[in-house]
Structure formats: structure tokens, C-alpha cells
Amino acid sequence: MTVLINNLVVDTPEHERARQLSAKYEGWxxxxxxxxxxxHEFVGQIALSSSFGADAVVLLxxxxxxxxxxxxIFLDTxxxxxxxxQYRDELVAQLGLTNLINLRPALEDVRALDPKNVLFQSDPDACxxxxxxxxxxxxxxxxxxxxxxxxxAQAATRKAMQIVEFDGRNFKINPLADWTAQDVADYIRAHDLPPHPLVEQGYPSIGCFTCTKPVEEGQDARSGRWAGQDKTECGIHLSVYDGGGI
Ligand code: SF4
Structure with a gap:
């Protein structure tokens, strides 16, 4: 993957490493x-970013x-x-995970930018x-x-995703890149893992309650996220050069 900075294509050693790792992991x-x-590759330098949403239990x-x-890392918005x-706390205890990092927005930002908790309506990107x-x-x-x-398989916007990406700052490892919804369901059943309680209520993808709706059968799993808006990603998965941070 290359990135564009000031109309120049930039290809760094990290991008090359991401390509090599993606090729190495193909079929694994x-x-x-x-x-x-x-x-092996990122000893002591790797973290799991989890939404504790519908599929999260698999990676956890x-x-x-x-x-x-x-x-x-959990982004507690x-x-x-x-x-x-509740699901986060239950899973962490059940799986014996010992290093949950609960990241909250800065209080001064909440007070300055969204004191009434309505910014998601007018400017969801800023929120x-x-x-x-x-x-x-x-x-x-x-x-x-x-x-x-x-x-x-989650969305058209993720079809070309590689197993390993470099976003300009960090490597992203996507070990479930080629998994389907059925693979997730099979894994959860095979390991007798608890599903997120909202899945059975029609939420195949779960984010903030203000921006998540249940979806109809056959619809794109992420179509209930920011439904009716152009927005499809929260920004944390965009390249830093796209303005999305990590
Ligand atoms: S998903 Fe919605 S409520 Fe949550 S941070 Fe984004 S815009 Fe705000």
C-alpha cells in the first residue's frame, strides 16, 4: 500500500514490510x-483494538x-x-484478559465540543x-x-483490505480478513462463547447507541452504522494521511 502526501506517492519500508507480511500470512x-x-513479529509492541461488539468475542x-x-484497547465513547x-466486563473476566485499557474522551473536549451530547447529529466526524x-x-x-x-465481507468499503496494512503510523493486523458471518457464528458456537446480547435483536454490527440501528436480513452488516449518512467508518481505520489518525 502506498500513500499520497502533497500529490507524491510515498512507499516506506513499513509499507513494504506490510506487503511482505500479508503475503506470508496468505492462507494461514x-x-x-x-x-x-x-x-514473533511484534513482541511486546502489539495491542488488540476491540469494540466488544457483535463479532469481538472471536478475536478476544x-x-x-x-x-x-x-x-x-476499548474506546469508551x-x-x-x-x-x-456489561458484555465487555463479562468477557474480560471470563477469558481472563488482564490488560484492558479503557480509553475515554478528554473531559475538557466533552465540555468544549459536545456539552449536550448531540454533536453526533450535526457533525458525526467531529464527534x-x-x-x-x-x-x-x-x-x-x-x-x-x-x-x-x-x-x-463486512462492507463494500473493506473488500480490498489486506491482512497486514500500514496506515502511516502503525501496522494493522487483520487476521479475520477473509472470515464470513458464518465463520464467526461457527467459531462462537464451536467454542461455546457468549454472543453480544444485541445480536439476537437484529444488530450485526454494534457501535454507539446513538449511531447504530438494527438491519434487515440480507442487508450489509454495517448498514445500520450511521444509517442514512455518507459516513461508513469512524476514522480510526483511515490512514493518518487521510486525516483519520490511526
Ligand atoms: S459513533 Fe456516533 S456517537 Fe459514537 S463517537 Fe461516532 S458520531 Fe459520536
Whole structure:
């Protein structure tokens, strides 16, 4: 992957490393990718970014089998469903994860930018920016790589996603890139893992309660996120050169 800065195509050693790792991991299963990334490629420099949403239990379970001390970053926007917060606490306890990092937006930003908690209506990008991107960007220096649960099948915007990406600042490891919704359901069933309680209420993708709706059967899984708006991503998965931070 290359990036564009001032109309110049930039291809760094990190982009080359991401390409090489993607080629190396092609055909590997998710557990093998994670084991290699955690125990070999990015020892002590890798964290799992988890939404504790509909599919999150898969990666949390896989990572817990490899190293329960792996940092698990949760972006606590103050706008989550209470079911998500309960689910987070239950999963962390059940899986024995010992390093949950709960990132909150800065209080001064809440007071200055969104004192009435309505910014998501008028400017959702700005809302995601101070509730998600900015808190996450503050800890990116602590890690070389992030594990993400994104999948190519989730949305048209993710179809070309590589197993390893470099966003200009950090590597993103996407061990579930080629997983389908059925693969996720099969894994959860095979390992008797608890589903997010909102899944059975029609939420295949779960974010803030203000910006998430249930979807009809057959619809794109992420179509309930910022439904009716152009917005499809919160910004944390955009390249830093796209203005999206990590
Ligand atoms: S998903 Fe909605 S409420 Fe949550 S941070 Fe983004 S715009 Fe704000």
C-alpha cells in the first residue's frame, strides 16, 4: 500500500514490510497469524483494538489463548449501549484478559465540543474524532501494531483490505480478513462463547447507541452504522494521511 502526501506517492519500508507480511500470512488461519504477530513479529509492541461488539468475542478468545496479558484497547465513547459495557466486563473476566485499557474522551473536549451530547447529529466526524480517534492516537506511540477484527465481507468499503496494512503510523493486523458471518457464528458456537446480547435483536454490527440501528436480513452488516449518512467508518481505520489518525 502506498500513500499520497502533497500529490507524491510515498512507499516506506513499513509499507513494504506490510506487503511482505500479508503475503506470508496468505492462507494461514487466524490463530497462526495472531500467534506469529504476538510471539514473533511484534513482541511486546502489539495491542488488540476491540469494540466488544457483535463479532469481538472471536478475536478476544483467540488472543486470550495466546497471551492473556496482551493489551486490549476499548474506546469508551460514553455513548455505548449499556449491554456493550456489561458484555465487555463479562468477557474480560471470563477469558481472563488482564490488560484492558479503557480509553475515554478528554473531559475538557466533552465540555468544549459536545456539552449536550448531540454533536453526533450535526457533525458525526467531529464527534468520532474527539471520542475515538484522538484518545486512540494518544496511545499509538506505545504500540507498533494493532490487531483489528475487520473483515472484507463486512462492507463494500473493506473488500480490498489486506491482512497486514500500514496506515502511516502503525501496522494493522487483520487476521479475520477473509472470515464470513458464518465463520464467526461457527467459531462462537464451536467454542461455546457468549454472543453480544444485541445480536439476537437484529444488530450485526454494534457501535454507539446513538449511531447504530438494527438491519434487515440480507442487508450489509454495517448498514445500520450511521444509517442514512455518507459516513461508513469512524476514522480510526483511515490512514493518518487521510486525516483519520490511526
Ligand atoms: S459513533 Fe456516533 S456517537 Fe459514537 S463517537 Fe461516532 S458520531 Fe459520536
Amino acid at each position: 488461519n487466524a490463530e497462526s497469524i495472531l500467534r506469529d504477530a504476538i510471539d 478468545h483467540l488472543v486470550a489463548q495466546i497471551d492473556r496479558t496482551t493489551p486490549v 460514553d455513548r455505548h449501549f449499556f449491554q456493550t459495557l 468520532c474524532d474527539f471520542r475515538k480517534t484522538k484518545p486512540l492516537a494518544a496511545v499509538t506511540k506505545d504500540y507498533a501494531a494493532w490487531i483489528s477484527g475487520r473483515k472484507r
